[in-house]
Amino acid sequence: MTLMQRLTRMPAKVSRRGFLAGSGALVLSTTIPVRAPKAQEAAAGPDVPAFLELHTDGTARLLSPFIEGGQGVFTTFAQIIGEELDLAPENFTVTSAPPGPPYGVMGGFRITGGSASTRTAYGLMRQLGASARAMLLQAAAAEWDVDASELTTEPGVVVHAASNRRAPYGDLADAAMALPVPAEVALKDEADFRWIKTAVPRLDVYEKSTGKAQYAIDVTVEDMLLAAVLHAPRLGLTPASVANLAEVEGMRGVHSVHLLNGAVGVVAEKFWQARNAVAALQVEWTEGEAEWPMPADFSSDSFRATLSEASGDAVEIEATGDAATALSEADNVIEAQYDAPFVVHGQLEPPSATARFNEDGTLDLWLPNQAPEQFQGAAASAAGIEPAQVRIHSQMLGGFFGRHFLYRTANPFPQAIAMAQATGRPVKLIWSREEDFLRDAPRPLGLARFRGAVGADGPVALEATVVGEGPTQRWYGAPPGPDVSAHEGISGKSYAIANSYVGQVPVANPAVIGYWRSVGHSMHDFMYECFLDELAAAGGLDPYQMRLNLLSGNDRLHTLLTRTGELSGGWQSGPYEVDGTTRARGVAMASPFGSEAAAIAEVSLDRGEVRVHNVWTVLDPGQIVNPGIIEAQVQSAVALGVSQTLVEELVYENGEPTARNFDGYPILRPDQMPAVHVDIIESGAEMGGVGEPGLPAVGPAIVNAVYALTGQRIRSLPLSKHSFG
Amino acid sequence: MQLTVNGTTREVDVDPDTPLLWVIREELGLTGTKYGCGIAACGACTVLVDGYATRSCVTPASSAEGTEIRTIETVEDTDVGRRVVEAWVENQVPQCGYCQSGQVLAATALLSETPNPTDEDVEAAMSNLCRCGTYNKIRDAVRSASEA
Numbered sequence: 016m017t018l019m020q021r022l023t024r025m026p027a028k029v030s031r032r033g034f035l036a037g038s039g040a041l042v043l044s045t046t047i048p049v050r051a052p053k054a055q056e057a058a059a060g061p062d063v064p065a066f067l068e069l070h071t072d073g074t075a076r077l078l079s080p081f082i083e084g085g086q087g088v089f090t091t092f093a094q095i096i097g098e099e100l101d102l103a104p105e106n107f108t109v110t111s112a113p114p115g116p117p118y119g120v121m122g123g124f125r126i127t128g129g130s131a132s133t134r135t136a137y138g139l140m141r142q143l144g145a146s147a148r149a150m151l152l153q154a155a156a157a158e159w160d161v162d163a164s165e166l167t168t169e170p171g172v173v174v175h176a177a178s179n180r181r182a183p184y185g186d187l188a189d190a191a192m193a194l195p196v197p198a199e200v201a202l203k204d205e206a207d208f209r210w211i212k213t214a215v216p217r218l219d220v221y222e223k224s225t226g227k228a229q230y231a232i233d234v235t236v237e238d239m240l241l242a243a244v245l246h247a248p249r250l251g252l253t254p255a256s257v258a259n260l261a262e263v264e265g266m267r268g269v270h271s272v273h274l275l276n277g278a279v280g281v282v283a284e285k286f287w288q289a290r291n292a293v294a295a296l297q298v299e300w301t302e303g304e305a306e307w308p309m310p311a312d313f314s315s316d317s318f319r320a321t322l323s324e325a326s327g328d329a330v331e332i333e334a335t336g337d338a339a340t341a342l343s344e345a346d347n348v349i350e351a352q353y354d355a356p357f358v359v360h361g362q363l364e365p366p367s368a369t370a371r372f373n374e375d376g377t378l379d380l381w382l383p384n385q386a387p388e389q390f391q392g393a394a395a396s397a398a399g400i401e402p403a404q405v406r407i408h409s410q411m412l413g414g415f416f417g418r419h420f421l422y423r424t425a426n427p428f429p430q431a432i433a434m435a436q437a438t439g440r441p442v443k444l445i446w447s448r449e450e451d452f453l454r455d456a457p458r459p460l461g462l463a464r465f466r467g468a469v470g471a472d473g474p475v476a477l478e479a480t481v482v483g484e485g486p487t488q489r490w491y492g493a494p495p496g497p498d499v500s501a502h503e504g505i506s507g508k509s510y511a512i513a514n515s516y517v518g519q520v521p522v523a524n525p526a527v528i529g530y531w532r533s534v535g536h537s538m539h540d541f542m543y544e545c546f547l548d549e550l551a552a553a554g555g556l557d558p559y560q561m562r563l564n565l566l567s568g569n570d571r572l573h574t575l576l577t578r579t580g581e582l583s584g585g586w587q588s589g590p591y592e593v594d595g596t597t598r599a600r601g602v603a604m605a606s607p608f609g610s611e612a613a614a615i616a617e618v619s620l621d622r623g624e625v626r627v628h629n630v631w632t633v634l635d636p637g638q639i640v641n642p643g644i645i646e647a648q649v650q651s652a653v654a655l656g657v658s659q660t661l662v663e664e665l666v667y668e669n670g671e672p673t674a675r676n677f678d679g680y681p682i683l684r685p686d687q688m689p690a691v692h693v694d695i696i697e698s699g700a701e702m703g704g705v706g707e708p709g710l711p712a713v714g715p716a717i718v719n720a721v722y723a724l725t726g727q728r729i730r731s732l733p734l735s736k737h738s739f740g
Numbered sequence: 741m742q743l744t745v746n747g748t749t750r751e752v753d754v755d756p757d758t759p760l761l762w763v764i765r766e767e768l769g770l771t772g773t774k775y776g777c778g779i780a781a782c783g784a785c786t787v788l789v790d791g792y793a794t795r796s797c798v799t800p801a802s803s804a805e806g807t808e809i810r811t812i813e814t815v816e817d818t819d820v821g822r823r824v825v826e827a828w829v830e831n832q833v834p835q836c837g838y839c840q841s842g843q844v845l846a847a848t849a850l851l852s853e854t855p856n857p858t859d860e861d862v863e864a865a866m867s868n869l870c871r872c873g874t875y876n877k878i879r880d881a882v883r884s885a886s887e888a
Contacts, residue, residue, distance in 0.1 A: 085836030085872050216832060223837025224828035224844055226772020226812030233771040241766075267755065287754075287762040363776045363784055363838040363871050413774070413838030414871045448777045643832060647877070651835055654873020677781040677869065686863050688875035 060146045060196040061139060065117035067096070067147055069192055073171055073185035075102055075147075078112035080120045081132035082385055083219070084412030084419075085651070086706045087644035088132045090217045092140050094641055095133075098211045099144025099203060101168040102184060109218065111409035114391040114402075127385040128420065128530065130608035130704020133640055137702060145200040147191070154190035155182050170209075212697075214643030219411075231410035232367045232445060234381040239369065239441035240270055242434050243289035244278045245296050246453050249311065249670035250424060250527065253303025254279045257296055266292045273434050277303060277424070280434050286445055306423070313525050315460055315667045319354055322462040322482045322522055329480050329518030330495045332506045336514035341476035345468030349553050351546055352464045353730045355538035356664035357457040357672075358531060361682050364413020365451050368428035371441035376400060381408040382428050389421045390428065397429040398436070416655070417530035422456040422490070424527055449675040456529025457665050459483060461538045463505055465546040469554035473561050476514040477550070479505045479543065484524045485535060495521040500530070504539025504711055507606055509572055510547070510565035526667065532655055536607040536711035541660070541732065544603035544715030548722065558719060559586040559602050571698050572611060575635050576604060579613040582694050583631040586615070588723045596621075598628060601719025605711035609703030610636040614653075616689075616716035618724055625734045627657050627689040627717055634693070634709055637700035649693045649709035656713030658683035662735045681735075741805050745770070746814040756802035760794075761785045763801045764811060772812035772841045776869075783868030786842035787811050793849035793865070812841035820855075820885075821848045827885035835872035842868045847882050856886055 068076040077096060083089040093107035112118045119125050121135055148168060155173040156163035159180055167174050173182045184191075205211075222228040247253060254274045257263065263272055263281065268288030273280040279298050283289035302308075342348055368382040378398050384390045387407045395402040412419060419426075431444040446454070461483050468476045485501030487493040495501060496519065506517045531537055551558040559580060566572045579602070580586040589599030596619040604613045614632040618625050630653050639645055662681045666673045674680035693709075718729050721739075729737055741756065742749055745768055752767045764773050764787065773796060776784030780795040787796045788810040815821035824847045834840045843866070850857055850865035857865070862882050870878070 085834075087835070216829075217834075219837065220829050220832055220834050221825070223834035223840050224825050225815060226770075226841040228837050229771070230838060232775065235769075235771075285754075285762065285766045287758050287766070361871050363774070363782060363836070363869070365775065412836060414836040416871070445775070448779075647832065647835060647874075650876060651873045654875065655871075658873075676779055677777050678779055682869060682871060683873065683875075684869065685866055685875045685878070688873065691876060 059198055060200065061142045062117045063143055063146050063150070063196045064192065066112070066143050069147065069184060069188035071185045071188050073183050074106045074108065075100070077107055077109045079109050080112050080118040080125050080136060082111050082127040082409050082412060083109070084127070084415040086132070086648060087217055087641065089219065090215060091133050091640050091644060092136065093218060094210045094215045095137060095140035096144035098208060099141045100148045101170055103170050104210055104215050105218065106171065107218065111387070114387040114407050119388070124388065125386070126420070128417065130707040134609060134702040134704060137640070141202050142200065145202055146196050149197045149200045150191040150194045151184055151187050153194050154187040158182070158187070158190070211640055212642070215641055217644065228411060230364050230413045231369070231381055231383045232364055232413070234369045234410065234443060236369055236371050236441040236443070239371070239443050240282045240284065240438060241286040241289050242280050242282045242431065242442050242444040243286065243293045243447065244275065244280045244430055244444065244450060245293040245298065246278045246450050247300050249309040250277065251303060251305040251308025252300040253277050255299045255301040257298055259295065259297045263292050263295055266295065271438060273437055275430055275433055277305065278430060280430055280444070282434050282438055282442060290447060307525065307527055309670045310525055311670045313667055313670045315357055315665070318460055318525070319462065322354070322460070323352065325482050325520050325522045327520050327522070329520045332496060332502050332517040332519055334516045335512070338476045338478040338514040338516035341514035342466055342468055342478060345476060347470070347553055348466060348468045349549055350464070350466045351549055351730055352462065353542035353545065354460065354462040355541060355732045357460045357526065357667070358659050358663045359452060359455045359457050359665050359680060360416045360418035360531060361677070362412070362414030362416055362418045365446050365448055366418070366427050367443060367445040368426070368431040369441065369443040370428065370431040370435040372435055377404045377406065378432070379406045379408065380428055381410060383412050383415070383419045384409055385415060385419045386421055393421055394428055394432060397432045416532040417534070418455065420490070420530055422527065422529055425454050425456040425529065448677070452672055452675045452680065456527045458531030458537060459486065459524050459526070459528040463539065463542045465542070467546065467550045469550040469556070471554065473554065473556060473564050474512045474547070474550045477512050478516045480518045480520060481505055481539070482520045483522050484528065486528050486530050489528055495519050500535045502535060502539065504536035504605065504607070505543045508543060509569060509606055510562070511568070512565065532652065533607055533707040533710040536605055536707070537659065540603065540605040540711035541714040541718065544712070545718050545730070548601070548719045549728065557588065562602065562604065571635065571700060572604070574698070575611050575633055575696060576613050578694060578696060579615055579631060579633045582633060582692055583615045590724050597724065599720050599724035601716045601721070601723055603712040603715035603719060605708065607704070607708040607711050609701065610634060610705065610708040612708050612712045614712035614716040616713065616720045618717060618720040620724065620739050623739050625661060625717070625721055625739065627661070629690045629692065630657070630713060630716070631692045632709060632712065633696060635696040635698050635700070636703040636705055636708070637698055638702040639695060639697050642695055645695055645705050646693045648705050650691050652707060652709030653691045653713050654683055654688060656710040657687070657689060657717065660714040660717050660732060660734060661687065662733050664733050664736065741802060743801065743804060743809060744807065745809045746811060752801070754801055757800045760787065760796040760799040760801050760804050760809070764796060770811050770813050774838055774841055776839065781869070782839065783842045783846065784839045786845045786868060788845055788849055791849060791852055793846045812845055815844055815848060818848070818852070820852045823885045824848045824851065827881040831877050831881040831884060833874050833877045833881050835874055839868055839870045843870065843878055847885065850882070851886055857882070
């Protein structure tokens with residue numbers, strides 16, 4: 016049984032303890048069925064009515080199986096369907112589909128993650144568009160009493176050239192949607208594409224530029240109360256009592272105070288009143304029940320030391336040749352250890368959830384999420400009702416980057432449900448930024464050890480051991496090895512090194528950990544690509560030329576790296592002088608989420624801090640849909656890559672994160688943003704991901720540039736904790 | 741107290757130290773103004789107070805009495821605001837969009853005061869955070885709005 020097959024057998028309700036095949040790093044190399052399994056329609060086309068409405072005004076509405084959070088999938092889907100339907104993308108409205116079987120388009124389930132939305136749904140969206148177009152033709156044929164084969168379309172119009180008759184789609188919409196879905200339809204020839212592969216403007220930019228776009232935090236429900244919570248300073252503690260309960264209950268606007276599992280909530284008429292009230296709470300905390308209680312003495316420093324000293328047996332991830340023997344026989348062996356910190360998601364929209372119980376016992380939930388069925392199941396458990404009684408209203412996400420998966424202790428909805436039950440009123444709960452920092456599921460602190468040997472022609476052996484735990488083991492029970500989130504970016508590299516070995520020493524992480532944009536790649540490519548540069552330096556080799564040599568015979572990656580060099584104006588390491596600054600460049604590559612990426616970064620030092628001036632990066636996602644959205648996603652991924660490399664680190668002391676907001680945890684400022692030069696290669700390979708793959712090569716390119724500039728080899732991020740000249 | 745928001749003076753019954761952000765969002769129902777951090781670090785809550793870009797999450801409502809407050813909902817009522825929105829659309833700036841109300845108003849304040857800003861002016865005025873990293877497109881959009 017393949018991983019994907021195991022995955023599809025997992026009902027949403029229990030899948031959180033099942034093994035989800037590395038959902039954060041979905042390697043969708045197997046063919047994903049593009050039709051929802053429906054026994055009664057075994058030979059039918061896609062379930063058009065479940066996804067698509069054609070309206071009499073000529074517009075269309077798509078119920079998207081994937082959530083929009085800035086990555087542009089709503090526009091991309093309108094573009095793909097519009098192509099086959101022959102309807103301009105701007106005529107679509109797109110909303111998130113509710114939970115349900117038709118939307119399990121990843122072979123019976125779905126998540127918005129793993130940079131998988133477009134590559135998963137591309138075939139389905141084309142079939143939906145082509146099927147709906149065929150239904151419109153059939154409706155027109157019946158109306159005009161001609162054969163459908165005599166009909167053609169222009170955007171939004173069915174045409175019968177022979178009789179010079181034309182019918183707008185809107186006139187045919189009702190009749191067309193009443194027809195059966197054809198079992199088979201022909202798809203367009205790529206050469207005839209009108210919109211796919213063009214930079215169709217995003218559907219949501221005007222709303223998002225004028226404050227009209229609505230997010231979960233903006234939801235208003237009649238008669239609702241507003242809630243805030245104060246979490247226990249560390250997981251495992253729970254409120255014993257509130258010393259000043261009467262005082263807080265008497266504060267203006269306060270409706271009620273609720274002792275929750277691991278938190279105290281206040282419900283009030285307005286959010287600010289609730290927020291003020293939780294700030295005034297004097298809570299006595301006591302040891303409670305938690306699946307992952309945070310040790311009172313936990314610190315990120317001590318955990319880094321734990322990983323560094325871990326000496327357990329390694330699970331083999333992948334091996335070529337005989338690295339151990341090659342290393343024992345080599346003259347020039349170098350060793351290094353790399354680490355990267357916990358990092359928060361820092362999506363700008365703080366988490367929230369609005370819960371409303373209805374008279375018929377059902378529950379409506381408005382909330383941010385990346386996995387509607389999983390949230391439906393968990394909400395049903397929390398409310399003590401059946402999943403079918405829970406309606407999930409998935410909202411536009413004010414950023415996500417992995418923040419809105421089901422992480423149990425990191426999602427506000429169970430608390431909103433509890434307070435809605437207790438008050439008998441709809442409740443909107445907003446987590447303040449401070450509570451978000453406290454309960455976020457950060458990217459795990461990671462560490463890896465390397466040994467390598469280099470000869471005159473390049474590396475002859477490379478041995479890497481990753482130490483730690485990945486989020487897919489934590490949340491879906493994937494064992495070390497198959498949990499690629501724990502090692503991707505160290506495993507899965509494409510360089511032809513004759514003797515190589517990658518292993519993992521599993522060490523449980525006491526913190527609650529989660530998926531962060533590009534997941535394991537976000538740190539492992541930094542570790543691997545910087546160690547590769549150490550090998551180059553040890554061998555007296557140029558890091559760019561050495562990589563090209565290691566990729567000889569790999570046309571796709573050789574082309575990618577060559578193009579990146581050209582984009583940067585020709586590879587040069589430096590240092591060199593520009594505008595009164597001394598600068599140098601570094602290079603790195605990554606193979607994330609079915610795509611290939613390379614980056615060259617240019618840095619200087621500004622008053623002892625690293626400044627990134629330029630990033631030149633090329634992405635090869637195999638096949639493209641919207642080059643404008645891809646360019647924007649690469650810009651965005653580069654920004655996050657620069658941010659985590661320069662300044663981001665969540666530090667724990669005494670079981671608590673020391674930063675609770677952006678004052679103690681800086682993220683990239685506008686004046687720190689480099690110029691980003693993006694090129695896209697459409698190599699024709701299988702379609703890969705877009706949202707995350709631009710990130711992993713950025714960090715190592717920067718750190719390698721810092722070495723070229725300063726001679727300092729940085730093996731622990733972020734750069735802001737190091738001193739430079 | 742009385743607050744004048746988007747040209748209309750409204751009576752609101754809130755504690756004087758309630759942040760202007762929450763008065764705008766909850767008393768007036770104008771949800772285009774966003775809560776991001778609550779400590780004036782991110783700028784998602786930016787509104788115009790007498791034309792100046794102001795982080796409303798730390799601005800007590802009482803301190804805004806007697807001022808002209810303008811929120812994103814009426815940004816297109818001025819020529820400069822309309823031009824900024826057009827530039828935002830033309831340059832396809834937003835991704836998740838959550839910070840963009842504040843970004844658009846920060847740009848509107850800048851260009852109202854300084855129609856042809858230098859790069860230093862732009863850097864000084866456009867300090868709001870964007871986690872999606874749309875900074876380069878924001879800069880492009882500010883430039884194109886200023887040239888118009």
